[in-house]
Amino acid sequence: MGKIIDPLKELERISSLGYREIGNEIPQDRVPIGYFCPYVPEEMLDAAGAFPLRLMDTSIPMANVQAHLPPNCCHLVKSSLECLLRGELDFLKGIVFSHTCDAMQGLADIWAFQNRHPLHFNLMMPSNLNSDRARSYLKAEIERFKRFLDIHLRPITVPSLQQSIHLFNQIREKISKLYSLRRVYPHRISGHHFACILRAGQRMLASRYLDLLTQLLEAIPPQEDRRRTPIPIIVSGNMIHSPAYISMIEEAGALVAVDDLCSGARFLRLQTREDKDPIEALTERYFSSFLCPTKYGGPTAYLETLLREVEKSEAKGVIFLFYKYCEPHFFDHPDLKKALDAKGIPSLLLEVDDPATSQEQMKIRIQAFVEMLSSIS
Numbered sequence: 001m002g003k004i005i006d007p008l009k010e011l012e013r014i015s016s017l018g019y020r021e022i023g024n025e026i027p028q029d030r031v032p033i034g035y036f037c038p039y040v041p042e043e044m045l046d047a048a049g050a051f052p053l054r055l056m057d058t059s060i061p062m063a064n065v066q067a068h069l070p071p072n073c074c075h076l077v078k079s080s081l082e083c084l085l086r087g088e089l090d091f092l093k094g095i096v097f098s099h100t101c102d103a104m105q106g107l108a109d110i111w112a113f114q115n116r117h118p119l120h121f122n123l124m125m126p127s128n129l130n131s132d133r134a135r136s137y138l139k140a141e142i143e144r145f146k147r148f149l150d151i152h153l154r155p156i157t158v159p160s161l162q163q164s165i166h167l168f169n170q171i172r173e174k175i176s177k178l179y180s181l182r183r184v185y186p187h188r189i190s191g192h193h194f195a196c197i198l199r200a201g202q203r204m205l206a207s208r209y210l211d212l213l214t215q216l217l218e219a220i221p222p223q224e225d226r227r228r229t230p231i232p233i234i235v236s237g238n239m240i241h242s243p244a245y246i247s248m249i250e251e252a253g254a255l256v257a258v259d260d261l262c263s264g265a266r267f268l269r270l271q272t273r274e275d276k277d278p279i280e281a282l283t284e285r286y287f288s289s290f291l292c293p294t295k296y297g298g299p300t301a302y303l304e305t306l307l308r309e310v311e312k313s314e315a316k317g318v319i320f321l322f323y324k325y326c327e328p329h330f331f332d333h334p335d336l337k338k339a340l341d342a343k344g345i346p347s348l349l350l351e352v353d354d355p356a357t358s359q360e361q362m363k364i365r366i367q368a369f370v371e372m373l374s375s376i377s
Contacts, residue, residue, distance in 0.1 A: 007215040008193060014204050015196040015243070018058070019083055022203050023091030026051045030205065031093050031153055034117075036080070038262055038270060038291065039098035039125050041142065041282050046206055047156045047164040048149035053092070054202035055080050056239060056263065059354055068110050074323035075353050076239070077103045084116060094119025094152070096145075099127070100294040101328055121148050128296045129287055139283040146279070161278040167206050172268050174213035175201075179265065181220065183257050183313065186230055188220050191250035195243035198264055231373050232257035234309055236336075237321035237329060239263040242355035245321060248363050252370040257313040260306055261321070266291050293328040302332050303339050310345060317373045318347040319366070346373060 017025070026032050030051035035042075045052040057076045064085040065078050083089050094117050097108035112120050124141050126134040146156055178197065182189055189197075197216070201209045231254045235246070239262055246256055259265050269289040273281040290297050290305040310318065318340055322329045333349065340347050348369040350362060 005212075005215075007212045007219060008189075008197075011200040011212055011216070012193065012196045015199040017203065019088045020091070022053065025204075026091070027205065032091055033094045033096060033119070034089065034092045035096040035098075036076070036104065037098045037100055038267060039100065039286065040096045040123055041145070042206070043161065043164040043168050043272070043278075043282065044142070044145060044149060044156060045096075046167065047160040048153040050094075050149075050153055051205060054263070055083075055089075056199070056202060057242075057355060058083065059242075060086075069107075072325045073103045073107075074238075074325050075355075076323060077107050079354075081107060081110065084111065084114060090116065092117050094121070096121045096123060098123045099125040100292065101326070103325070119152055121145065125286075125295065127294070130296065130298060135283060135287060138286060139279065142279055142283055158278060162274065164206075165272045165278055165281065166274060167210065169271055169274065171201065171206060171210050171213065172271050174210065174217060176268050177217060178213070179258060179268075181217075182255070183232070186255045191246035191256055192243045194256075195246040198267075199243070202263060230255035231317070231370060232313055232315045233317045233319055233370075233373070234258055234260060234306070234313060234315045235264075235319050235321050236260035236306060238323045238326060244355060244359060245350075245352070245362075248359070248366050249319065249370070252363075252367045253374065254317075254366075254370045257315055258309055260309055262292060265309075293332045303336055306336060307339060307343070310340075310343075315345075316376075317369065318345060319369070320347060320349045322349065322351055324351050324353045346376075 023032065029049070031049060032053055033045055033050040034053050034055050036055050042052045058079050060079050060082050062078055062082055065082045068081060069078060095111060097104065097111070099105060099122065108122055123145055126137045128134060149156055175198070178189065178194070182194060230250065233249070233254045233256060235249070235256050236259065249256055269291060270285055272285050290301040293302055306318070320333060337347055346369070348365065350365065
């Protein structure tokens with residue numbers, strides 16, 4: 001009989017692994033390819049036989065990046081390059097960048113100059129999604145990406161891509177159920193564990209992630225809980241930088257009912273149609289919902305999306321969790337705050353850098369914000 005694995009403990013373990021440790025767990029029949037952004041279609045990497053590994057921020061002393069980057073770059077850019085220069089990512093066979101913010105575009109050039117990986121691809125996403133030519137442009141880029149993978153990994157067939165699309169759609173359905181379960185039964189899965197679940201999915205084989213999510217949902221039957229229901233809020237920003245941030249919010253008496261983070265619920269917006277040509281479907285999904293302020297979907301796209309999420313989740317407040325120096329998010333913040341204020345929805349802006357620093361000060365600010373929400377609820 002095989003060893004019985006607790007799915008939650010296994011997901012928590014995977015979320016805590018360093019890059020070298022992840023490299024040691026990659027199946028031998030998979031080619032490890034790093035990427036940074038959900039604009040890179042994981043489904044295509046999976047169908048080509050790759051192990052897609054999303055590079056996320058990590059707490060690491062900055063000893064080498066100062067010679068390559070200006071100081072006003074976000075922690076994701078700095079820590080990722082530091083890991084590259086230290087050899088932490090030498091197990092990767094390739095890296096895929098997408099055309100997003102200025103810092104990430106600059107990092108793509110610096111990364112290529114280091115010549116650490118044999119494969120390097122820049123996916124040139126259109127910035128103005130409302131342009132008449134944006135769809136045809138993006139489809140051509142996705143087709144170019146396919147040709148790159150066909151040549152350097154293994155040919156992507158229509159059935160293999162359809163299978164991968166179905167796999168990731170199933171994952172999104174499971175994660176959506178977890179979000180719903182937490183809203184109704186907030187004490188079933190802690191904020192810390194939920195953040196670990198999401199983070200683990202960025203650093204393991206999709207088929208195994210789906211199995212663990214399935215086991216986890218089966219192991220957490222809905223049960224009535226008489227404990228006090230926390231105050232529902234939304235966290236909006238870049239990524240789930242560290243489970244510690246979600247823990248601080250929930251320890252203060254709030255519940256992250258839903259989030260608007262690119263490593264969180266925005267992933268659910270990438271659900272892909274399975275009843276049409278897969279390349280066409282992958283192209284279409286990037287135009288069906290707002291994903292990121294580095295792309296222009298209209299002057300009110302971000303605002304309308306956030307207000308819709310607030311209304312749907314019945315959130316009492318919004319916490320903006322932004323990387324320090326992240327210009328696209330900070331440019332949009334004044335309009336978002338103004339719209340929330342007009343509807344009487346309090347908000348708090350938290351600027352984060354290294355997830356291992358300044359946590360005590362942040363904890364005090366979060367506690368004060370949640371206490372204010374409690375007094376007006």
